[in-house]
Amino acid sequence: MTNNKIIVPLDVPDLQSAIVLVEKLDEVSFWKVGLELFTASGPQVLEYLKCKEKKIFLDLKFHDIPNTVAGACRSAARYGVDLLTIHAAAGKDALKAAKEAATEEANKLSLQPPRLIAISLLTSISSRQLAFDLKIPLELPEYVLQMALMAKEVGLNGSVCSPQEAFQLREVCGDDFLLVCPGVRPTWADKDDQKRTFTPAQAIKAGANYLVIGRPITASTEPILAWEKICAELITTT
Numbered sequence: 202m203t204n205n206k207i208i209v210p211l212d213v214p215d216l217q218s219a220i221v222l223v224e225k226l227d228e229v230s231f232w233k234v235g236l237e238l239f240t241a242s243g244p245q246v247l248e249y250l251k252c253k254e255k256k257i258f259l260d261l262k263f264h265d266i267p268n269t270v271a272g273a274c275r276s277a278a279r280y281g282v283d284l285l286t287i288h289a290a291a292g293k294d295a296l297k298a299a300k301e302a303a304t305e306e307a308n309k310l311s312l313q314p315p316r317l318i319a320i321s322l323l324t325s326i327s328s329r330q331l332a333f334d335l336k337i338p339l340e341l342p343e344y345v346l347q348m349a350l351m352a353k354e355v356g357l358n359g360s361v362c363s364p365q366e367a368f369q370l371r372e373v374c375g376d377d378f379l380l381v382c383p384g385v386r387p388t389w390a391d392k393d394d395q396k397r398t399f400t401p402a403q404a405i406k407a408g409a410n411y412l413v414i415g416r417p418i419t420a421s422t423e424p425i426l427a428w429e430k431i432c433a434e435l436i437t438t439t
């Protein structure tokens with residue numbers, strides 16, 4: 202069963218484990234490479250996924266000064282990945298510099314520029330943590346909206362948000378703004394460290410373009426079955 206709206210993260214410790222998962226879940230067309238695997242394998246995993254004709258979300262969550270994130274985005278653009286992340290909290294100048302650098306480098310190499318999306322607020326953060334740990338004096342939905350609007354203003358392609366904020370962001374930011382939602386949990390799955398969750402069907406109904414779903418599939422004893430169950434739920438409920 203296929204579903205091109207689900208991105209599965211390769212949150213595994215090495216290239217060999219990634220290969221095992223990709224071979225097992227043959228139906229998955231969009232994979233995410235994050236900090237754990239990229240730190241271990243470097244670009245080798247990207248080459249492997251390209252050979253398999255998979256789409257790639259390179260989730261390195263850049264968060265640094267403008268000059269540094271620009272350099273990182275220039276390097277990432279050379280891999281010809283589909284999606285790339287930066288933290289909105291790096292600020293407007295950093296987002297702008299990142300976008301310009303990624304686009305310029307990809308154009309120079311005649312590659313499609315990666316769609317650069319800003320993390321609004323990690324889905325592992327609750328309203329309480331936002332207020333008491335991060336000391337942000339805004340309601341959580343308002344903070345997420347402001348981060349997304351800042352990303353949109355400087356020309357980023359979209360935002361990573363929890364599905365709980367997707368409806369509001371879709372209304373305000375418009376149909377062209379990409380909404381990528383982790384924090385997605387079927388009713389039968391554990392929430393793990395995710396704080397702001399919706400089910401896959403709720404997330405799609407709220408306006409998400411892509412759902413990032415990891416452990417409910419990858420940590421399952423039957424990953425193929427879990428994948429198929431989620432795909433079937435989406436077909437029957439959306």
Ligand SMILES: O=C(O)c1cc(=O)[nH]c(=O)n1[C@@H]1O[C@H](COP(=O)(O)O)[C@@H](O)[C@H]1O
Binds near residue numbers: 260323413
């Ligand atoms: O950028 C992300 O993909 C991301 C942002 C965010 O706010 N929350 C979040 O969980 N993620 C990623 O989405 C994936 C979620 O995995 P599971 O919680 O296993 O479904 C992980 O790879 C996280 O790194």
